[in-house]
Amino acid sequence: DIQMTQSPSSVSASVGDRVTITCRASQGISSWLAWYQQKPGKAPKLLIYAASSLQSGVPSRFSGSGSGTDFTLTISSLQPEDFATYYCQQANSFPRAYTFGQGTKLEIK
């Protein structure tokens, strides 16, 4: 089974900061990587799919990159509404399995 490891597990940042979250797969997953944002008590929201494609309606300050085993989510200039938990998700062996990372909590400094 493919394992997904996110780092850091939590990060503190200020409004206007640039933040990068990393996701590493235990084996190559091509570009089958998605990123989600989740706020407390709410369902996850898709931000990025296929490693670098911005989901419709998502602000352009969010971007994704990477392929193979190493991926990043970057928020170019943090806004107050961006403080949330972020998850990566792989589906290299679709449709047989999807795996999420353990999450990264982005907190206000």
Added chain:
Amino acid sequence: EVQLVESGGGLVQPGGSLRLSCAASGFTFSSYWMSWVRQAPGKGLEWVANIKQDGSEKYYVDSVKGRFTISRDNAKNSLYLQMNSLRAEDTAVYYCARDLDYVWGSYRSFDYWGQGTLVTVSS
């Protein structure tokens, strides 16, 4: 507007059963892979099961194989999860989610989610 509305959660004793439903609207339900994803209290996300557009293929995470069954009724625009032999570790919010598809296949991610339904397994 795409909507997914789950129902059927509740408190059940260990070893018991529960059937979750997800009512879909605002899109052609029969054209999409659909999944169930769960989240234990204070924990991360875990994919549980998915089902092909016509119901001919179904896949499960190892921890629920043999206990959970995913199904769909395209005439009713509904997705289901039959959960048997429930364990304390099945306690979670269960979300139904739509696969992000394109003309020739899937982007293997979830573009719409329901609000979730809480399943609590406890004596």
